[in-house]
Amino acid sequence: MIDMAEIDGIEDWLIDQALGSPDMATMFAEMCERLRRCHVPVDRAMIGWSVLHPLIDAEAAIWENGNALQHQQIAHAQEDTEDWLKSPIRSVLVNREPVMRRRLTNANAPSEFPLLESLSAAGYSDYVVIMTEFDIPTIRDEISTSGIVVSWATKEENGFSDEALTAIRYIQRRLALAARATLEAQISRTIAETYLGKIAGNKVLHGQIRHGDGENIDAVVYFSDMRNSTAIAEKLGPDAYLSWLNTYFEATAGAILGNGGEVLDFIGDAVLGVFPTGGQSLETSVAQAIAAADETRKRLTAINADPGLPQPLKAGIALSVGSVMFGNIGVPNRMTFSVIGQTVHAAARIESLTKSVGVDVLMTDDIARFAGARSRPVGAFSLDGFAEHQPLFALE
Numbered sequence: 001m002i003d004m005a006e007i008d009g010i011e012d013w014l015i016d017q018a019l020g021s022p023d024m025a026t027m028f029a030e031m032c033e034r035l036r037r038c039h040v041p042v043d044r045a046m047i048g049w050s051v052l053h054p055l056i057d058a059e060a061a062i063w064e065n066g067n068a069l070q071h072q073q074i075a076h077a078q079e080d081t082e083d084w085l086k087s088p089i090r091s092v093l094v095n096r097e098p099v100m101r102r103r104l105t106n107a108n109a110p111s112e113f114p115l116l117e118s119l120s121a122a123g124y125s126d127y128v129v130i131m132t133e134f135d136i137p138t139i140r141d142e143i144s145t146s147g148i149v150v151s152w153a154t155k156e157e158n159g160f161s162d163e164a165l166t167a168i169r170y171i172q173r174r175l176a177l178a179a180r181a182t183l184e185a186q187i188s189r190t191i192a193e194t195y196l197g198k199i200a201g202n203k204v205l206h207g208q209i210r211h212g213d214g215e216n217i218d219a220v221v222y223f224s225d226m227r228n229s230t231a232i233a234e235k236l237g238p239d240a241y242l243s244w245l246n247t248y249f250e251a252t253a254g255a256i257l258g259n260g261g262e263v264l265d266f267i268g269d270a271v272l273g274v275f276p277t278g279g280q281s282l283e284t285s286v287a288q289a290i291a292a293a294d295e296t297r298k299r300l301t302a303i304n305a306d307p308g309l310p311q312p313l314k315a316g317i318a319l320s321v322g323s324v325m326f327g328n329i330g331v332p333n334r335m336t337f338s339v340i341g342q343t344v345h346a347a348a349r350i351e352s353l354t355k356s357v358g359v360d361v362l363m364t365d366d367i368a369r370f371a372g373a374r375s376r377p378v379g380a381f382s383l384d385g386f387a388e389h390q391p392l393f394a395l396e
Contacts (some may be wrong), residue, residue, distance in 0.1 A: 001164050006038040012172045017180040021185060024049065025061035025071040031175060033062045034336050041156040044124065047148050048089060049179065050138045052187045054194055057139070062299050088113045089149055092129045105161060119153055126159030128152045130169065132176040136183055148172075197262045199276070200326075200337035211335060214327010214376035218282070218317060219339070219365070220260060220289040222273040223347035224252045224296065227314040227355070229269040236310065245269055248313055259292040264338045270351075274324070283313040286321065286370040293317050293361050293395060316354030319363040320347040320393075342385040349383050349393060361395040368393035379393055 011029065017027050017288035031316045035042050048060040055075060091113070091209055102111065104120040104127055112119050116127055127321050135145035154160055160168070192201030208214070226232075227247050233241045249271065253263045254374035256273035265272040273292070273390040275285040294318060304312045314359055328335045350362045357378050374396045380389035 002040055004167075005036075006347040007040075007167050007171065008359070010034045010038065012275070013175045014171075014178045018181040020161050021181070022182055023177060024059070024131055024182055025069060027178065027182070029063045031068045031171070032065075035124055035171065036065065038167070040164050041154045042152055042168070043155045044119070044151075044153040046089070046151045047179075049183065051183070051190075052137050052139065055188050082113070082278055086114055088115060088127070089151060089230060092131055092149060095335070097129075098131050098389065102127045104153075105159075113184075118124065123155050124153045125156060126154050127166070128165065130159060130172055131375070133174055134176055134180045136180060137187055145371045148176055150175070182354055196337050197264055199262045204337060205277065206334055208337075209230075211330070211332040214329075216323055217326045218322065219324055219326075219343075220277070220285045220321045221339070221343050221347040222230075222271075222275065222277040222289050222292060223318045223323065223344075223351045224271045224273075226269040227316060227349050227385055228311075232311065240310075244310075244313070247303060248315065250314060251303060251313070252296050252317075255295035255299060260288045261269050261292055265336070270348075272344070274326075276326075282321070283370055286319075287368055289319050289367070290371060290374075290395065293319065296298065299359065315360065316351045317361045318347045318350035318354065319361070319367045320350060321364065321366045322346075341379045346386070347383045348391075349382075353381055353392065357392075357394070359394040362392050363395060365391050371395060 009171065013034065014031065028045070030043055032045050034280075042065070043066045044062070046060060046062045048058060050058045053380050056073050057078070058074045058083070060074070076079045088100060088102070091097070097116070102113075102116055102271045103112075103125070104116060105125045111120070119127060127152045129149065131147065131149045136146050138146040141387075151171055152160070154164075156164075189201070189205060193301075196204060225247075232244065236244055248269065251267065252271045253273065255268070256263050256271070261273045261274075261275045263271060263273045275288045275292075296315065300313055301314065312341045320343050323343070324339040324341040324343050326337075326339050327339055329340060330336055346364070350364070354362050356362060359378065363375070368377075371393070375393040376396050378392055378393045378394050383390045
């Protein structure tokens, strides 16, 4: 007998989850455990949801009584598997069926879905898929849904009773409310981190959203610019140049992110990154920045090894260190979160000097001290904000 008072308790728990910041997969597993304690005979359940993310198309979690929770992420470019193409979940999404039910015992014909054959062989007797849609931002295609789709399976001899299905439908709608709140929070965080960076995005989401909000921090500034970009753009045309530009950003911005830095801005074909010293030593931040410069050069070398490349991909890199203002700049109703200050201006000027000096990486003396024997002096130069010429060094 299903305990409806306990079912109400699950509803209250889901409301609490919606008011917090739960992990979707963990919340789903806990809900399934709670349903079993209410005598709802769920032995296996799967939840799937679309996400708005630059790398991930959808996620899924599979709970099975007595086994570890499985959490899967499906990338945008991931090729469809045979299991997915023949899955009941995909069929529900393609045909926009709100509910699908299949009895797995005493069937008169083989199932059209291989998964159900496997579940039947494992002792499952009943399988139900329920789709609950709600409106959140997502990438739309023929099989995506801005909501959740959940499959429920039982080993109960006679399958799900009407009472059990009523309880499942009731709880899934409440689960959808908690899922919507959770996914909307994830979307906000993803958008903030994708377009502002993790550090800046986190600051904005925690209230630093007013015009002029910011702070002075010490950081290593990494500034990179593509060589001959105007001529390349004219030669390749818009579509091919966009692909070329993203290849360059993968080599430069990707190296910054891969070594613990933050990419703050893409200025045309230039990349502005920082390695803040807060929470770590200056030596660590400088080492990260130098490692990013090294990795950028390695990535560019690998790219240029392609004989089919229209021309070599080259970039100049500048490293400087000092105090910068890190915060909101612009106008009150259209801002960006970035860094400004003498250190940033110096980095842009230093990068422009890489062409005339004939090197691909230039750095200030404060960086060169940590580079040791790898630093080579190339002369002293006039930089904005400095009364005297400043010595610069190449990174060997």
